[in-house]
Amino acid sequence: xxxxxxxxxxxxxxxxxxxxxxxxxxxxxxxxxxxxxxxxxxxxxxxxxxxxxxxxxxxxxxxxxxxxxxxxxxxxxxxxxxxxxxxxxxxxxxxxxxxxxxxxxxxxxxxxxxxxxxxxxxxxxxxxxxxxxxxxxxxxxxxxxxxxxxxxxxxxxxxxxxxxxxxxxxxxxxx
Amino acid sequence: xxxxxxxxxxxxxxxxxxxxxxxxxxxxxxxxxxxxxxxxxxxxxxxxxxxxxxxxxxxxxxxxxxxxxxxxxxxxxxxxxxxxxxxxxxxxxxxxxxxxxxxxxxxxxxxxxxxxxxxxxxxxxxxxxxxxxxxxxxxxxxxxxxxxxxxxxxxxxxxxxxxxxxxxxxxxxxxxxxxxxxxxxxxxxxxxxxxxxxxxxxxxxxxxxxxxxxxxxxxxxxxxxxxxxxxxxxxxxxxxxxxxxxxxxxxxxxxxxxxxxxxxxxxxxxxxxxxxxxxxxxxxxxxxxxxxxxxxxxxxxxxxxxxxxxxxxxxxxxxxxxxxxxxxxxxxxxxxxxxxxxxxxxxxxxxxxxxxxxxxxxxxxxxxxxxxxxxxxxx
Numbered sequence: 045x046x047x048x049x050x051x052x053x054x055x056x057x058x059x060x061x062x063x064x065x066x067x068x069x070x071x072x073x074x075x076x077x078x079x080x081x082x083x084x085x086x087x088x089x090x091x092x093x094x095x096x097x098x099x100x101x102x103x104x105x106x107x108x109x110x111x112x113x114x115x116x117x118x119x120x121x122x123x124x125x126x127x128x129x130x131x132x133x134x135x136x137x138x139x140x141x142x143x144x145x146x147x148x149x150x151x152x153x154x155x156x157x158x159x160x161x162x163x164x165x166x167x168x169x170x171x172x173x174x175x176x177x178x179x180x181x182x183x184x185x186x187x188x189x190x191x192x193x194x195x196x197x198x199x200x201x202x203x204x205x206x207x208x209x210x211x212x213x214x215x216x217x218x219x
Numbered sequence: 220x221x222x223x224x225x226x227x228x229x230x231x232x233x234x235x236x237x238x239x240x241x242x243x244x245x246x247x248x249x250x251x252x253x254x255x256x257x258x259x260x261x262x263x264x265x266x267x268x269x270x271x272x273x274x275x276x277x278x279x280x281x282x283x284x285x286x287x288x289x290x291x292x293x294x295x296x297x298x299x300x301x302x303x304x305x306x307x308x309x310x311x312x313x314x315x316x317x318x319x320x321x322x323x324x325x326x327x328x329x330x331x332x333x334x335x336x337x338x339x340x341x342x343x344x345x346x347x348x349x350x351x352x353x354x355x356x357x358x359x360x361x362x363x364x365x366x367x368x369x370x371x372x373x374x375x376x377x378x379x380x381x382x383x384x385x386x387x388x389x390x391x392x393x394x395x396x397x398x399x400x401x402x403x404x405x406x407x408x409x410x411x412x413x414x415x416x417x418x419x420x421x422x423x424x425x426x427x428x429x430x431x432x433x434x435x436x437x438x439x440x441x442x443x444x445x446x447x448x449x450x451x452x453x454x455x456x457x458x459x460x461x462x463x464x465x466x467x468x469x470x471x472x473x474x475x476x477x478x479x480x481x482x483x484x485x486x487x488x489x490x491x492x493x494x495x496x497x498x499x500x501x502x503x504x505x506x507x508x509x510x511x512x513x514x515x516x517x518x519x520x521x522x523x524x525x526x527x528x529x530x531x532x533x534x535x536x537x538x539x540x541x542x543x544x545x546x547x548x549x550x551x552x553x554x555x556x557x558x559x560x561x562x563x564x565x566x567x568x569x570x571x572x573x574x575x576x577x578x579x580x581x582x583x584x585x586x587x588x589x590x591x592x593x594x595x596x597x598x
Contacts, residue, residue, distance in 0.1 A: 107247065118235045
Protein backbone atom coordinates (compact mmCIF):
# COMPACT_ATOMS: atom_id res chain seq x y z
CA UNK A 45 0.00 0.00 0.00
CA UNK A 46 1.26 3.53 -0.78
CA UNK A 47 1.82 6.33 1.64
CA UNK A 48 1.30 10.00 1.10
CA UNK A 49 4.87 11.13 1.26
CA UNK A 50 5.60 14.15 3.35
CA UNK A 51 6.37 16.16 0.27
CA UNK A 52 6.80 19.84 0.90
CA UNK A 53 4.14 20.64 -1.71
CA UNK A 54 1.46 19.78 0.81
CA UNK A 55 2.34 22.24 3.59
CA UNK A 56 3.13 24.96 1.09
CA UNK A 57 -0.21 24.48 -0.64
CA UNK A 58 -1.89 24.50 2.77
CA UNK A 59 -0.09 27.66 3.86
CA UNK A 60 -1.03 29.30 0.58
CA UNK A 61 -4.67 28.40 1.19
CA UNK A 62 -4.53 29.69 4.77
CA UNK A 63 -2.84 32.89 3.59
CA UNK A 64 -5.59 33.40 1.03
CA UNK A 65 -8.14 32.88 3.80
CA UNK A 66 -6.47 35.50 5.99
CA UNK A 67 -6.43 37.97 3.09
CA UNK A 68 -10.13 37.28 2.48
CA UNK A 69 -10.85 37.92 6.14
CA UNK A 70 -8.85 41.13 6.07
CA UNK A 71 -10.74 42.35 3.04
CA UNK A 72 -14.25 41.23 3.81
CA UNK A 73 -14.70 41.21 7.58
CA UNK A 74 -14.72 43.82 10.27
CA UNK A 75 -11.18 43.23 11.64
CA UNK A 76 -12.31 43.84 15.22
CA UNK A 77 -14.62 40.84 14.96
CA UNK A 78 -11.88 38.39 14.00
CA UNK A 79 -9.70 37.50 16.94
CA UNK A 80 -6.60 36.47 15.04
CA UNK A 81 -6.64 39.70 13.04
CA UNK A 82 -6.70 41.70 16.25
CA UNK A 83 -3.37 40.04 17.07
CA UNK A 84 -1.81 41.70 14.02
CA UNK A 85 -0.33 45.20 14.26
CA UNK A 86 -3.11 47.74 13.85
CA UNK A 87 -1.33 49.23 10.83
CA UNK A 88 -2.09 46.02 8.93
CA UNK A 89 -5.81 46.32 9.55
CA UNK A 90 -7.80 47.42 6.52
CA UNK A 91 -9.79 50.65 6.72
CA UNK A 92 -13.11 48.97 6.19
CA UNK A 93 -14.68 45.74 5.13
CA UNK A 94 -15.40 45.25 1.43
CA UNK A 95 -18.82 43.76 0.76
CA UNK A 96 -18.16 40.41 -0.85
CA UNK A 97 -21.16 38.16 -1.08
CA UNK A 98 -19.61 35.60 -3.42
CA UNK A 99 -16.38 35.11 -1.47
CA UNK A 100 -17.90 35.16 2.02
CA UNK A 101 -17.86 31.39 2.49
CA UNK A 102 -14.55 30.82 0.72
CA UNK A 103 -12.57 30.89 4.00
CA UNK A 104 -14.54 27.81 5.12
CA UNK A 105 -13.38 25.99 1.99
CA UNK A 106 -9.78 27.14 2.35
CA UNK A 107 -9.61 26.32 6.07
CA UNK A 108 -10.76 22.72 5.82
CA UNK A 109 -8.68 22.21 2.66
CA UNK A 110 -5.52 23.51 4.32
CA UNK A 111 -5.90 21.56 7.55
CA UNK A 112 -6.61 18.29 5.74
CA UNK A 113 -3.41 18.77 3.71
CA UNK A 114 -1.35 19.63 6.80
CA UNK A 115 -2.80 16.66 8.69
CA UNK A 116 -2.05 14.36 5.76
CA UNK A 117 1.51 15.67 5.71
CA UNK A 118 1.86 14.90 9.40
CA UNK A 119 -0.02 11.60 9.63
CA UNK A 120 0.87 10.18 6.21
CA UNK A 121 -2.24 8.03 5.67
CA UNK A 122 -1.47 4.78 3.91
CA UNK A 123 -4.93 3.53 2.98
CA UNK A 124 -7.94 5.10 1.32
CA UNK A 125 -9.88 4.37 4.50
CA UNK A 126 -7.40 6.36 6.57
CA UNK A 127 -7.55 9.21 4.10
CA UNK A 128 -11.36 9.20 4.12
CA UNK A 129 -11.34 9.15 7.94
CA UNK A 130 -8.99 12.11 7.99
CA UNK A 131 -11.15 14.10 5.58
CA UNK A 132 -14.39 13.21 7.35
CA UNK A 133 -12.83 14.01 10.72
CA UNK A 134 -11.97 17.56 9.68
CA UNK A 135 -15.30 17.96 7.89
CA UNK A 136 -17.11 16.91 11.09
CA UNK A 137 -15.13 19.33 13.26
CA UNK A 138 -15.88 22.22 10.92
CA UNK A 139 -19.57 21.33 10.70
CA UNK A 140 -19.92 20.90 14.47
CA UNK A 141 -18.55 24.38 15.04
CA UNK A 142 -20.80 25.77 12.31
CA UNK A 143 -23.85 24.14 13.89
CA UNK A 144 -22.73 25.58 17.24
CA UNK A 145 -23.44 29.00 15.81
CA UNK A 146 -27.15 28.34 15.36
CA UNK A 147 -28.70 30.62 17.98
CA UNK A 148 -30.75 27.92 19.69
CA UNK A 149 -27.74 25.58 19.83
CA UNK A 150 -25.31 28.28 20.97
CA UNK A 151 -27.55 29.40 23.83
CA UNK A 152 -27.91 25.75 24.82
CA UNK A 153 -24.15 25.09 24.82
CA UNK A 154 -22.79 28.35 26.20
CA UNK A 155 -24.11 28.04 29.79
CA UNK A 156 -22.68 24.50 29.99
CA UNK A 157 -19.12 25.54 29.28
CA UNK A 158 -17.30 24.63 32.47
CA UNK A 159 -17.01 27.53 34.89
CA UNK A 160 -13.22 27.11 35.18
CA UNK A 161 -12.98 27.87 31.47
CA UNK A 162 -14.04 31.45 32.22
CA UNK A 163 -10.57 31.97 33.64
CA UNK A 164 -8.95 31.03 30.35
CA UNK A 165 -8.05 33.71 27.85
CA UNK A 166 -9.91 31.75 25.16
CA UNK A 167 -13.22 31.81 27.06
CA UNK A 168 -14.42 35.16 25.80
CA UNK A 169 -13.37 34.25 22.25
CA UNK A 170 -15.38 31.04 22.49
CA UNK A 171 -18.37 32.95 23.88
CA UNK A 172 -18.00 35.45 21.06
CA UNK A 173 -17.85 32.65 18.49
CA UNK A 174 -20.92 30.86 19.83
CA UNK A 175 -23.14 33.80 20.61
CA UNK A 176 -22.18 36.21 17.86
CA UNK A 177 -21.12 33.99 15.01
CA UNK A 178 -23.51 33.46 12.16
CA UNK A 179 -24.67 30.05 10.99
CA UNK A 180 -24.70 29.96 7.21
CA UNK A 181 -25.68 26.88 5.14
CA UNK A 182 -23.32 28.16 2.43
CA UNK A 183 -20.43 27.64 4.83
CA UNK A 184 -21.39 23.98 5.08
CA UNK A 185 -21.51 23.68 1.29
CA UNK A 186 -18.09 25.33 0.94
CA UNK A 187 -16.67 23.15 3.72
CA UNK A 188 -17.86 20.09 1.82
CA UNK A 189 -16.28 21.41 -1.37
CA UNK A 190 -13.01 22.08 0.45
CA UNK A 191 -13.05 18.56 1.89
CA UNK A 192 -13.66 17.05 -1.55
CA UNK A 193 -10.92 19.17 -3.11
CA UNK A 194 -8.41 18.06 -0.48
CA UNK A 195 -9.53 14.46 -0.83
CA UNK A 196 -9.18 14.71 -4.60
CA UNK A 197 -5.63 16.01 -4.33
CA UNK A 198 -4.57 13.45 -1.73
CA UNK A 199 -6.20 10.41 -3.31
CA UNK A 200 -4.39 11.34 -6.53
CA UNK A 201 -1.09 11.35 -4.66
CA UNK A 202 -1.91 8.11 -2.88
CA UNK A 203 -2.74 6.40 -6.16
CA UNK A 204 0.37 7.91 -7.73
CA UNK A 205 2.54 6.50 -5.00
CA UNK A 206 1.10 3.05 -5.53
CA UNK A 207 1.43 3.27 -9.31
CA UNK A 208 5.03 4.53 -9.13
CA UNK A 209 6.14 1.67 -6.96
CA UNK A 210 3.84 -1.39 -6.97
CA UNK A 211 6.13 -3.16 -4.53
CA UNK A 212 5.17 -0.67 -1.90
CA UNK A 213 1.48 -1.59 -1.98
CA UNK A 214 1.53 -4.01 0.92
CA UNK A 215 3.96 -2.54 3.32
CA UNK A 216 4.67 0.75 4.89
CA UNK A 217 7.63 2.47 3.44
CA UNK A 218 10.42 4.38 5.00
CA UNK A 219 10.11 7.98 4.05
CA UNK B 220 11.06 -1.97 8.07
CA UNK B 221 13.37 0.75 9.15
CA UNK B 222 12.23 4.10 10.30
CA UNK B 223 14.19 7.26 10.57
CA UNK B 224 13.97 9.19 13.75
CA UNK B 225 11.91 12.33 13.56
CA UNK B 226 8.93 12.92 11.37
CA UNK B 227 8.32 9.25 10.67
CA UNK B 228 8.16 8.46 14.35
CA UNK B 229 4.59 7.57 15.31
CA UNK B 230 4.49 9.28 18.75
CA UNK B 231 6.12 12.35 17.27
CA UNK B 232 3.63 12.47 14.41
CA UNK B 233 0.74 11.94 16.84
CA UNK B 234 1.93 14.82 18.99
CA UNK B 235 2.42 16.98 15.92
CA UNK B 236 -1.08 16.11 14.70
CA UNK B 237 -2.46 17.13 18.09
CA UNK B 238 -0.83 20.52 17.62
CA UNK B 239 -2.31 20.77 14.11
CA UNK B 240 -5.72 19.77 15.47
CA UNK B 241 -5.56 22.41 18.20
CA UNK B 242 -4.40 25.03 15.70
CA UNK B 243 -7.27 24.12 13.39
CA UNK B 244 -9.87 24.36 16.13
CA UNK B 245 -8.38 27.56 17.52
CA UNK B 246 -8.40 29.15 14.08
CA UNK B 247 -12.07 28.22 13.65
CA UNK B 248 -12.94 29.88 16.97
CA UNK B 249 -10.58 32.78 16.37
CA UNK B 250 -12.24 33.54 13.07
CA UNK B 251 -15.16 34.93 15.06
CA UNK B 252 -17.57 32.59 13.34
CA UNK B 253 -18.65 35.06 10.72
CA UNK B 254 -21.39 34.17 8.31
CA UNK B 255 -20.83 33.61 4.64
CA UNK B 256 -22.28 36.90 3.52
CA UNK B 257 -19.29 38.83 4.69
CA UNK B 258 -21.57 40.93 6.88
CA UNK B 259 -20.25 39.47 10.03
CA UNK B 260 -22.58 39.57 12.96
CA UNK B 261 -19.47 39.85 15.00
CA UNK B 262 -19.05 43.22 13.39
CA UNK B 263 -18.90 46.70 14.80
CA UNK B 264 -22.06 46.18 16.84
CA UNK B 265 -20.72 42.95 18.28
CA UNK B 266 -18.31 42.97 21.17
CA UNK B 267 -17.43 41.56 24.51
CA UNK B 268 -18.20 43.28 27.78
CA UNK B 269 -15.97 44.27 30.65
CA UNK B 270 -16.88 42.74 34.02
CA UNK B 271 -17.36 46.22 35.49
CA UNK B 272 -18.37 49.58 34.06
CA UNK B 273 -18.54 53.01 35.58
CA UNK B 274 -21.98 54.57 35.16
CA UNK B 275 -22.31 58.34 35.14
CA UNK B 276 -25.60 60.19 34.84
CA UNK B 277 -25.41 63.98 34.55
CA UNK B 278 -28.09 66.54 33.86
CA UNK B 279 -27.93 68.35 30.51
CA UNK B 280 -29.72 71.44 29.28
CA UNK B 281 -33.25 70.86 28.15
CA UNK B 282 -33.27 71.91 24.46
CA UNK B 283 -36.81 73.25 24.94
CA UNK B 284 -35.82 75.31 27.98
CA UNK B 285 -32.11 75.84 27.77
CA UNK B 286 -31.58 77.41 31.19
CA UNK B 287 -32.93 74.40 33.01
CA UNK B 288 -30.45 71.59 33.51
CA UNK B 289 -31.72 68.15 34.37
CA UNK B 290 -35.27 66.89 34.66
CA UNK B 291 -38.46 68.70 35.54
CA UNK B 292 -40.72 66.26 37.34
CA UNK B 293 -44.40 66.63 38.16
CA UNK B 294 -45.49 64.00 40.62
CA UNK B 295 -49.20 63.60 41.34
CA UNK B 296 -50.65 61.34 43.99
CA UNK B 297 -53.93 61.58 45.89
CA UNK B 298 -54.81 64.75 43.97
CA UNK B 299 -51.66 66.49 45.25
CA UNK B 300 -49.03 67.59 42.75
CA UNK B 301 -45.42 68.27 43.59
CA UNK B 302 -43.15 69.81 40.99
CA UNK B 303 -39.41 69.63 41.27
CA UNK B 304 -36.33 69.86 39.13
CA UNK B 305 -33.79 67.11 39.61
CA UNK B 306 -30.29 67.96 38.47
CA UNK B 307 -27.95 64.99 38.69
CA UNK B 308 -24.70 66.95 38.75
CA UNK B 309 -23.07 63.54 38.91
CA UNK B 310 -24.70 60.24 39.71
CA UNK B 311 -21.77 57.83 39.74
CA UNK B 312 -22.17 54.10 40.04
CA UNK B 313 -20.63 50.75 39.33
CA UNK B 314 -22.29 48.35 36.93
CA UNK B 315 -21.16 44.72 37.05
CA UNK B 316 -21.62 42.51 34.01
CA UNK B 317 -21.53 38.78 33.52
CA UNK B 318 -19.35 38.63 30.41
CA UNK B 319 -20.83 35.28 29.40
CA UNK B 320 -24.54 35.98 29.72
CA UNK B 321 -24.06 39.72 29.14
CA UNK B 322 -26.44 40.51 31.97
CA UNK B 323 -25.51 43.61 33.91
CA UNK B 324 -26.75 45.12 37.15
CA UNK B 325 -25.99 47.97 39.48
CA UNK B 326 -23.24 47.15 41.95
CA UNK B 327 -22.61 50.47 43.72
CA UNK B 328 -23.32 54.16 43.98
CA UNK B 329 -20.20 56.18 44.61
CA UNK B 330 -19.27 58.97 47.01
CA UNK B 331 -18.80 61.38 44.10
CA UNK B 332 -22.58 61.38 43.61
CA UNK B 333 -24.28 64.76 43.94
CA UNK B 334 -27.89 65.34 42.98
CA UNK B 335 -29.50 68.75 43.41
CA UNK B 336 -33.28 68.91 43.89
CA UNK B 337 -35.19 72.17 43.42
CA UNK B 338 -38.66 72.46 44.93
CA UNK B 339 -40.53 74.25 42.11
CA UNK B 340 -44.00 74.01 43.65
CA UNK B 341 -42.87 74.96 47.18
CA UNK B 342 -44.94 72.01 48.32
CA UNK B 343 -42.02 69.92 49.48
CA UNK B 344 -39.16 70.88 51.75
CA UNK B 345 -37.36 73.57 49.79
CA UNK B 346 -34.26 72.88 47.72
CA UNK B 347 -31.85 70.25 48.89
CA UNK B 348 -28.85 68.25 47.76
CA UNK B 349 -28.26 64.51 47.95
CA UNK B 350 -24.69 63.33 48.52
CA UNK B 351 -23.46 59.82 49.00
CA UNK B 352 -20.99 59.94 51.87
CA UNK B 353 -20.20 56.24 52.07
CA UNK B 354 -20.37 54.02 48.98
CA UNK B 355 -23.76 52.32 48.60
CA UNK B 356 -22.91 48.72 47.89
CA UNK B 357 -25.43 46.53 46.09
CA UNK B 358 -25.06 42.77 46.53
CA UNK B 359 -28.36 42.36 44.71
CA UNK B 360 -29.97 45.08 42.66
CA UNK B 361 -32.98 45.40 44.98
CA UNK B 362 -31.41 47.48 47.75
CA UNK B 363 -27.93 48.35 49.01
CA UNK B 364 -26.32 46.19 51.65
CA UNK B 365 -24.10 48.95 52.99
CA UNK B 366 -23.45 52.66 52.68
CA UNK B 367 -24.69 56.10 53.64
CA UNK B 368 -26.30 59.02 51.89
CA UNK B 369 -26.76 62.48 53.26
CA UNK B 370 -29.36 65.07 52.38
CA UNK B 371 -28.36 68.66 52.97
CA UNK B 372 -30.60 71.71 52.83
CA UNK B 373 -29.22 75.17 52.76
CA UNK B 374 -30.60 76.88 54.73
CA UNK B 375 -33.14 74.74 56.50
CA UNK B 376 -33.29 71.45 58.21
CA UNK B 377 -29.57 70.88 58.17
CA UNK B 378 -28.44 67.38 57.36
CA UNK B 379 -30.47 64.21 57.23
CA UNK B 380 -28.41 61.03 57.10
CA UNK B 381 -29.67 57.74 55.73
CA UNK B 382 -27.43 54.91 56.89
CA UNK B 383 -27.95 51.41 55.47
CA UNK B 384 -28.24 48.96 58.33
CA UNK B 385 -30.12 45.95 59.66
CA UNK B 386 -33.20 46.77 61.69
CA UNK B 387 -34.53 44.58 64.49
CA UNK B 388 -35.74 41.19 63.37
CA UNK B 389 -32.81 41.00 60.95
CA UNK B 390 -34.77 43.07 58.43
CA UNK B 391 -32.69 45.07 55.98
CA UNK B 392 -33.32 48.78 56.03
CA UNK B 393 -31.90 52.16 57.02
CA UNK B 394 -31.39 54.24 60.11
CA UNK B 395 -32.43 57.85 59.60
CA UNK B 396 -30.55 60.52 61.55
CA UNK B 397 -31.80 64.10 61.77
CA UNK B 398 -28.76 66.31 62.46
CA UNK B 399 -27.13 63.38 64.22
CA UNK B 400 -30.17 62.29 66.25
CA UNK B 401 -31.56 58.91 65.35
CA UNK B 402 -35.14 58.87 64.08
CA UNK B 403 -35.19 55.10 64.18
CA UNK B 404 -34.75 52.18 61.87
CA UNK B 405 -36.95 51.73 58.81
CA UNK B 406 -37.18 48.75 56.49
CA UNK B 407 -36.88 49.42 52.76
CA UNK B 408 -40.66 49.08 52.39
CA UNK B 409 -41.19 51.58 55.20
CA UNK B 410 -38.69 54.01 53.65
CA UNK B 411 -40.56 53.75 50.35
CA UNK B 412 -43.81 54.82 52.03
CA UNK B 413 -42.43 57.66 54.16
CA UNK B 414 -43.11 60.46 51.68
CA UNK B 415 -46.85 59.88 51.64
CA UNK B 416 -47.12 59.36 55.38
CA UNK B 417 -47.57 61.86 58.16
CA UNK B 418 -43.98 61.24 59.25
CA UNK B 419 -41.49 63.82 60.42
CA UNK B 420 -40.08 66.05 57.69
CA UNK B 421 -36.63 64.49 58.03
CA UNK B 422 -38.12 61.04 57.45
CA UNK B 423 -40.09 62.24 54.43
CA UNK B 424 -36.98 63.88 52.99
CA UNK B 425 -35.04 60.66 53.48
CA UNK B 426 -37.73 58.68 51.64
CA UNK B 427 -37.87 61.21 48.81
CA UNK B 428 -34.09 61.41 48.42
CA UNK B 429 -33.62 57.68 48.15
CA UNK B 430 -36.64 57.50 45.83
CA UNK B 431 -35.04 60.10 43.53
CA UNK B 432 -31.84 58.06 43.22
CA UNK B 433 -33.89 54.96 42.43
CA UNK B 434 -35.97 56.96 39.97
CA UNK B 435 -32.94 58.21 38.02
CA UNK B 436 -31.63 54.67 37.76
CA UNK B 437 -35.05 53.42 36.65
CA UNK B 438 -35.18 56.07 33.91
CA UNK B 439 -31.76 55.03 32.72
CA UNK B 440 -32.96 51.43 32.69
CA UNK B 441 -36.16 52.17 30.74
CA UNK B 442 -34.53 54.31 28.08
CA UNK B 443 -30.86 53.50 27.77
CA UNK B 444 -30.50 49.82 28.62
CA UNK B 445 -33.59 48.99 26.56
CA UNK B 446 -32.16 50.89 23.61
CA UNK B 447 -28.91 48.88 23.78
CA UNK B 448 -30.95 45.69 23.51
CA UNK B 449 -32.91 46.98 20.55
CA UNK B 450 -29.90 48.20 18.57
CA UNK B 451 -29.21 44.65 17.42
CA UNK B 452 -32.28 44.91 15.21
CA UNK B 453 -31.70 45.86 11.60
CA UNK B 454 -32.92 49.39 12.30
CA UNK B 455 -30.95 51.01 9.49
CA UNK B 456 -33.09 49.10 6.97
CA UNK B 457 -36.46 48.88 8.66
CA UNK B 458 -36.39 52.25 10.46
CA UNK B 459 -38.22 51.24 13.61
CA UNK B 460 -39.14 48.30 15.74
CA UNK B 461 -42.18 47.70 17.93
CA UNK B 462 -41.57 47.00 21.60
CA UNK B 463 -43.80 44.53 23.38
CA UNK B 464 -46.41 45.92 25.81
CA UNK B 465 -48.99 43.97 27.83
CA UNK B 466 -52.72 43.69 27.35
CA UNK B 467 -55.09 44.51 30.21
CA UNK B 468 -57.66 41.95 29.11
CA UNK B 469 -55.12 39.13 29.07
CA UNK B 470 -54.33 40.02 32.70
CA UNK B 471 -58.03 39.78 33.50
CA UNK B 472 -58.61 43.49 34.16
CA UNK B 473 -59.97 46.47 32.26
CA UNK B 474 -57.75 49.50 31.51
CA UNK B 475 -57.84 52.51 33.87
CA UNK B 476 -60.60 55.03 33.08
CA UNK B 477 -58.13 57.52 31.58
CA UNK B 478 -57.10 54.97 28.96
CA UNK B 479 -60.33 53.00 28.66
CA UNK B 480 -59.96 52.64 24.89
CA UNK B 481 -56.47 51.15 25.14
CA UNK B 482 -56.49 47.49 25.96
CA UNK B 483 -53.15 46.95 24.26
CA UNK B 484 -50.75 49.85 23.87
CA UNK B 485 -47.56 49.91 21.91
CA UNK B 486 -44.08 51.38 21.87
CA UNK B 487 -42.02 52.16 18.82
CA UNK B 488 -38.25 52.41 18.84
CA UNK B 489 -36.88 54.31 15.86
CA UNK B 490 -33.50 55.13 14.42
CA UNK B 491 -32.25 58.56 13.27
CA UNK B 492 -29.31 58.28 10.88
CA UNK B 493 -27.63 61.55 11.84
CA UNK B 494 -24.58 61.07 9.60
CA UNK B 495 -26.59 59.57 6.71
CA UNK B 496 -24.21 56.63 6.36
CA UNK B 497 -27.11 54.15 6.20
CA UNK B 498 -25.91 52.26 9.24
CA UNK B 499 -26.04 52.52 13.01
CA UNK B 500 -22.88 54.22 14.21
CA UNK B 501 -21.68 56.61 16.92
CA UNK B 502 -23.31 60.02 16.60
CA UNK B 503 -26.63 58.55 15.48
CA UNK B 504 -29.78 58.99 17.52
CA UNK B 505 -32.78 56.93 18.52
CA UNK B 506 -36.21 57.55 19.92
CA UNK B 507 -39.00 55.84 21.81
CA UNK B 508 -42.66 56.62 21.32
CA UNK B 509 -44.70 55.02 24.07
CA UNK B 510 -48.44 54.82 23.49
CA UNK B 511 -50.16 53.67 26.68
CA UNK B 512 -47.58 50.92 27.08
CA UNK B 513 -48.48 48.84 30.13
CA UNK B 514 -45.84 46.58 31.67
CA UNK B 515 -47.61 43.99 33.77
CA UNK B 516 -45.73 42.17 36.51
CA UNK B 517 -47.87 39.06 37.07
CA UNK B 518 -46.48 38.74 40.60
CA UNK B 519 -47.44 42.24 41.65
CA UNK B 520 -50.73 44.17 41.59
CA UNK B 521 -48.79 47.42 41.20
CA UNK B 522 -47.53 47.94 37.66
CA UNK B 523 -46.18 50.68 35.40
CA UNK B 524 -47.67 52.29 32.32
CA UNK B 525 -45.58 54.51 30.03
CA UNK B 526 -46.79 57.23 27.69
CA UNK B 527 -44.88 59.89 25.76
CA UNK B 528 -41.60 60.43 23.98
CA UNK B 529 -37.96 59.78 24.82
CA UNK B 530 -35.21 60.96 22.48
CA UNK B 531 -31.80 59.34 22.71
CA UNK B 532 -29.45 61.79 21.03
CA UNK B 533 -25.86 61.15 19.93
CA UNK B 534 -24.88 57.58 20.62
CA UNK B 535 -21.36 57.12 21.87
CA UNK B 536 -19.82 53.67 21.43
CA UNK B 537 -16.15 52.79 21.75
CA UNK B 538 -14.82 49.27 21.18
CA UNK B 539 -11.14 48.61 21.75
CA UNK B 540 -8.79 46.55 19.61
CA UNK B 541 -9.62 43.39 21.54
CA UNK B 542 -13.28 43.77 20.57
CA UNK B 543 -14.35 44.85 24.04
CA UNK B 544 -16.86 47.60 24.67
CA UNK B 545 -15.18 50.34 26.68
CA UNK B 546 -17.70 53.16 26.45
CA UNK B 547 -21.37 53.40 25.51
CA UNK B 548 -24.15 55.85 26.15
CA UNK B 549 -25.64 59.09 24.94
CA UNK B 550 -23.48 62.21 25.23
CA UNK B 551 -21.66 64.94 23.29
CA UNK B 552 -23.29 66.63 20.31
CA UNK B 553 -24.50 65.58 16.89
CA UNK B 554 -25.79 67.77 14.08
CA UNK B 555 -25.81 70.72 16.44
CA UNK B 556 -27.95 68.87 18.99
CA UNK B 557 -26.86 68.21 22.55
CA UNK B 558 -26.39 64.53 23.24
CA UNK B 559 -28.28 62.79 26.01
CA UNK B 560 -31.56 61.21 26.95
CA UNK B 561 -34.43 63.69 26.60
CA UNK B 562 -37.93 63.23 27.98
CA UNK B 563 -40.72 65.08 26.26
CA UNK B 564 -43.93 64.98 28.32
CA UNK B 565 -43.01 61.43 29.16
CA UNK B 566 -45.35 60.06 31.80
CA UNK B 567 -45.03 57.09 34.09
CA UNK B 568 -48.26 55.95 35.69
CA UNK B 569 -48.42 53.51 38.57
CA UNK B 570 -51.45 51.28 38.16
CA UNK B 571 -53.11 48.98 40.64
CA UNK B 572 -55.00 45.95 39.37
CA UNK B 573 -57.84 44.33 41.23
CA UNK B 574 -58.61 40.94 39.76
CA UNK B 575 -61.68 40.56 41.99
CA UNK B 576 -63.39 43.57 40.44
CA UNK B 577 -61.52 43.03 37.14
CA UNK B 578 -60.55 46.68 37.10
CA UNK B 579 -57.39 48.72 37.27
CA UNK B 580 -56.79 52.26 38.41
CA UNK B 581 -54.03 54.84 38.38
CA UNK B 582 -52.52 55.44 41.82
CA UNK B 583 -49.85 57.97 40.89
CA UNK B 584 -48.50 59.82 37.89
CA UNK B 585 -45.10 61.30 37.14
CA UNK B 586 -44.56 63.54 34.15
CA UNK B 587 -41.06 64.27 32.98
CA UNK B 588 -39.38 66.84 30.79
CA UNK B 589 -35.71 67.53 30.34
CA UNK B 590 -32.54 65.62 29.75
CA UNK B 591 -29.56 63.82 31.16
CA UNK B 592 -26.52 62.17 29.66
CA UNK B 593 -25.95 58.53 30.52
CA UNK B 594 -22.58 56.91 29.90
CA UNK B 595 -21.10 53.54 30.82
CA UNK B 596 -17.32 53.55 30.61
CA UNK B 597 -14.16 51.76 31.70
CA UNK B 598 -13.82 52.25 35.49
